[in-house]
Amino acid sequence: MKTIRYVFWAIIGLCLILIGLANRDIVTVRAMPQAMGDLLGISPDIQLPLFVVIFIGVGAGLMIGFLWEWVREHRIRADARGKAREVESLRREVDQLRGAAAGAKSDDDVLALLEKTG
Known part of the structure; x- marks a missing residue:
């Protein structure tokens, strides 16, 4: 796999060198007409x-393309952060419920929860 990667980058480098050699002429770049x-x-x-x-x-x-994509994915990243916070909150709640169930000295978590609420 590394060999394929090296060959790929060698071909890319060779193409860039060929483009550079073929386009060596000096051009004037103007900021305005x-x-x-x-x-x-x-x-x-x-x-x-x-x-x-x-x-x-x-x-x-x-x-420009990378910046555009980063801005476009802002909503997706915000949703992911919200979901991660929700998962962490639920994980803490499950740990608390398991701790309470262990205090009830029951082998079954469901029965311990029912005893706790009822």
Whole structure:
């Protein structure tokens, strides 16, 4: 299984290296269109190799997707926390009832509970 994992990551690494070698040309990345930058007198831009821009775009997309999924699952996590609190409360109640039943000196838990309530 480890061999398959290593082969998989080696193939991924080789593909990333090939993409980087094929896209080495320098591109200009602008934060706003040229006309708007000229109008405002500022033009924030940076020159990077194309593969860096591609990798940053993929990374930003992954981070946005992870954040979106984390926010979407908030309700599920809140429900799970509520259920865990309920289970713990019920577990404590069962332990208390078992302790009370042991004090009644009965071999049957159901009979001890009936004697306690009746």
